[in-house]
Amino acid sequence: MPAYHHPLASKLPTVGTTIFTVMSRLAAEHHAINLSQGFPDFDCAPELRALLAKYVNAGFNQYAPMAGILPLREAIAAKVEALYGTSYDPEHEVTVVPGATYAIFTAVAALVRPGDEVLLFEPAYDSYAPAVEVAGARPQYVQLRYPDYSIDWDAVQRAITPRTRMMIINTPNNPTATVLSGEDLRMLEGILRATGIVVVSDEVYEHIVFDGHRHQSVASFPGLAERSIVVSSFGKTYHVTGWKVGYALAPRELMAEFRKVHQFNAFVTNSPVQYALAEYMQNRDAYLSLAAFYQKKRDYFLEGVGASRFRPLPSRGTFFQNLCYDAVSDERDTDLAIRLTRERGIASIPVSVFYREPPAHRVLRFCFAKSEDTLARGAEILCRL
Numbered sequence: 001m002p003a004y005h006h007p008l009a010s011k012l013p014t015v016g017t018t019i020f021t022v023m024s025r026l027a028a029e030h031h032a033i034n035l036s037q038g039f040p041d042f043d044c045a046p047e048l049r050a051l052l053a054k055y056v057n058a059g060f061n062q063y064a065p066m067a068g069i070l071p072l073r074e075a076i077a078a079k080v081e082a083l084y085g086t087s088y089d090p091e092h093e094v095t096v097v098p099g100a101t102y103a104i105f106t107a108v109a110a111l112v113r114p115g116d117e118v119l120l121f122e123p124a125y126d127s128y129a130p131a132v133e134v135a136g137a138r139p140q141y142v143q144l145r146y147p148d149y150s151i152d153w154d155a156v157q158r159a160i161t162p163r164t165r166m167m168i169i170n171t172p173n174n175p176t177a178t179v180l181s182g183e184d185l186r187m188l189e190g191i192l193r194a195t196g197i198v199v200v201s202d203e204v205y206e207h208i209v210f211d212g213h214r215h216q217s218v219a220s221f222p223g224l225a226e227r228s229i230v231v232s233s234f235g236k237t238y239h240v241t242g243w244k245v246g247y248a249l250a251p252r253e254l255m256a257e258f259r260k261v262h263q264f265n266a267f268v269t270n271s272p273v274q275y276a277l278a279e280y281m282q283n284r285d286a287y288l289s290l291a292a293f294y295q296k297k298r299d300y301f302l303e304g305v306g307a308s309r310f311r312p313l314p315s316r317g318t319f320f321q322n323l324c325y326d327a328v329s330d331e332r333d334t335d336l337a338i339r340l341t342r343e344r345g346i347a348s349i350p351v352s353v354f355y356r357e358p359p360a361h362r363v364l365r366f367c368f369a370k371s372e373d374t375l376a377r378g379a380e381i382l383c384r385l
C-alpha cells in the first residue's frame, strides 16, 4: 500500500467521518431501525425507473451539454415560474448539476475569495462550512433561536461586515424542520438591499412543506432573486437520492461565474438521468403531491410517539421530526443516540452535530422518510423509553 511521507497541512483539519456514516454503520451493525440518515427506505416511482431504462437502452449514454439538456432546463424554468412567479432563462440562468451539495460547493468556489466572510446559520447543514473553508474564507455564524429555531434578524444585521461576501440559507431547514416565512424573506431583502452580498438558497426540500403552508423561495422576492443562487435537488423530490442530480438558478451574471467552475469540475451531469427527469417533470402531480405524502408520514410517526416521554418540536417541512428528550435522559445527545442504537435498536441523529460547540439542548432528529412499518417499530421502541 503506498503512503505519503511528507508534511500535510489539511485544508479541513477538523473534518472527520460524518455522523451520518457513523450512525448508519452502527445501525447496520446492530440491526437497528435506521431513522438517522435522510433518505427514503422505499423506491421511486416505477414510471421514473422505466424512463431511465428507456433512455439508457435508446443510447442516450454520452456527454450531455455542460449546462444540462435543454428539455430539462426548460422543464425546471417552467416549474419555477408556475410556482414562484419568476422567469429564469433556460439558456443562461438554469444549470443542471450532480446534486445540491455540488451546487453549493460550486457557488462558493466561484464567488468567494480567501479572507471573505460567509454568513451561516447554526445549526447548519454539514456541507456549508467545509465549502467555505476550502475556499479560504471564514464562516460567520448567527444562532437560530432555540426552541423554535427562528432567525433573529437584528443579529443578522449585526453579523454583516464589509468582508461579508455571501450568506447561505436553507428553507425548509435541515436539521430544524422549520420553514422561512414571507416576512422572514422580506426582512432579509431589506437587510441586503444596500449590499453586494450573494445569497445561496438551499431549497432541496421545496416540495415538502406541511399544514397548508407554501414554500417561500427567494426566487419570489425580486430583491433576493437578483442576488441569489437557488439550489434544489431531484433526490429529495423523486425519492432518488442516489441519482445525485440537482440544479441551480441564478441571474445570468452570477450563473456565468458558476458555470466557469462547474465546467472544469464535473463539467456535465449524467445524461440518461436528465432525459428521464425531463420527461417525468411533465407530471406535475408527482411533486405537487409530495407534501401530503410526507405529512401523512409525519403524522403517523407523531401519533406513534404520542404516548412516549419524548416531546416533539414542530416539523413544518423536510422529512425530519425532532424530539426533545428532556424527560427521558440527561445524557449528551451524541451519547444517547449511540446508546439507543446499540442497546435499543433505533438510530437517530444528535442535533448537536450541526453546531460547532454542542449546545445544552437535548434534541434528536428522526427521519420519517420510511415505510409505515419501520416508523411504527421505531415509535414503539421510543414509547418504551
Ligand SMILES: Cc1ncc(COP(=O)(O)O)c(C=O)c1O
Residues within 6 Å of the ligand: 038, 098, 099, 100, 101, 102, 125, 170, 173, 174, 202, 204, 232, 233, 234, 235, 241, 244, 245, 246
Ligand atoms: C439541506 C440539504 N441540502 C443539500 C442536501 C444534499 O442534496 P444532494 O443529495 O442533491 O447533494 C441535503 C441532503 O440531505 C440537505 O439536507
